[in-house]
Amino acid sequence: MILLPMKRVSIICASTFEARVIELLYETGAQGLTSFPVRGIGSQGEIEAASVQIEVILQPAKAEELLQRLRRDFFADHALVAYESDVQDEPPAESHVTTAEEQARLTPDAVLQEFKEGNRRFRSGQVTRRNHREQVRKSAPGQFPKAMVLSCLDSRVPVEDVFDQGIGDLFVGRVAGNFVNTDLLGSMEFACKVAGAKMILVMGHQHCGAIRGAIDDVKLGNLTSLLANIKPAVALSQDFPGEKTSANPLYVKHVAENNVRVALANIRSKSPILQEMAEEGQIKIVGAFYRLTDGTLEFIE
Ligand SMILES: [Zn+2]
Numbered sequence: 001m002i003l004l005p006m007k008r009v010s011i012i013c014a015s016t017f018e019a020r021v022i023e024l025l026y027e028t029g030a031q032g033l034t035s036f037p038v039r040g041i042g043s044q045g046e047i048e049a050a051s052v053q054i055e056v057i058l059q060p061a062k063a064e065e066l067l068q069r070l071r072r073d074f075f076a077d078h079a080l081v082a083y084e085s086d087v088q089d090e091p092p093a094e095s096h097v098t099t100a101e102e103q104a105r106l107t108p109d110a111v112l113q114e115f116k117e118g119n120r121r122f123r124s125g126q127v128t129r130r131n132h133r134e135q136v137r138k139s140a141p142g143q144f145p146k147a148m149v150l151s152c153l154d155s156r157v158p159v160e161d162v163f164d165q166g167i168g169d170l171f172v173g174r175v176a177g178n179f180v181n182t183d184l185l186g187s188m189e190f191a192c193k194v195a196g197a198k199m200i201l202v203m204g205h206q207h208c209g210a211i212r213g214a215i216d217d218v219k220l221g222n223l224t225s226l227l228a229n230i231k232p233a234v235a236l237s238q239d240f241p242g243e244k245t246s247a248n249p250l251y252v253k254h255v256a257e258n259n260v261r262v263a264l265a266n267i268r269s270k271s272p273i274l275q276e277m278a279e280e281g282q283i284k285i286v287g288a289f290y291r292l293t294d295g296t297l298e299f300i301e
Helices: 015-027 060-075 100-105 108-123 132-139 182-194 209-215 223-228 231-236 249-270 272-279
Strands: 007-014 031-041 047-058 080-086 147-151 170-174 199-205 284-290 297-300
Touching (some): 007 015, 007 060, 015 047, 015 060, 047 060, 060 080, 108 199, 108 284, 147 182, 170 182, 182 199, 182 249, 182 272, 199 249, 209 231, 249 272, 249 284
Parallel strands (some): 147 170, 147 199, 199 284
Antiparallel strands (some): 007 080, 031 047
């Protein structure tokens, strides 16, 4: 038996006709019905707000029959648009979540490699399609994350997406300027020693406002004491051979990279637990710089 590709029929109608159209769709045996509000332009050029788009997937013969019935029953007196299109063969959305056994089998090197590959998918627009609802359900009983990422607050750094990871895959610590303090070190110790994560990745980023604020010695409320955490990186950057101001993106990047190096050194010197785990090869502690302009990660030694 040859299976013809399924057809998607899309119908746009005034929301007052939605119930009648849906009734007809069920009569024709449509599956996977979705319906969402849309706005269009009316015959007088006005915006028509109260329209709805309904989509169903049907066998080709049924799709043709449906279009004919819509034409006969609705087109004469109601503003309605309907068309059919091929349903592309899409792989099912990923619904798996990392299990305890999978986490136990992972090595720090494998996690780093996976994150590099995930970033390659992210920056080429090939992120994994995920069924978040299923992942929420499956991850609820327990978590077995692969890594902890310490990131800046910046809204342009979507941490899970940057590594193409799903629900339950990552611990994420965020603070403006991605520095470590006692609380973040405690969080990292929990992530690795208690919850089994195999890597700590400290991620600075391009055009970081916190780094620029530290360079400019900004004074503002509680931000003043926050920025003091980034001052060691500014002090480390005095050898920069160029204009040392927040207006120079190369200098801002230089300080941001040094800021990651300071965080890595602090993790090792202030957490004997993490330092020992790293020495024994149970975890990897790495740094990276995220380029906002193209989504690329540069790893920092
Ligand atoms: Zn930032």
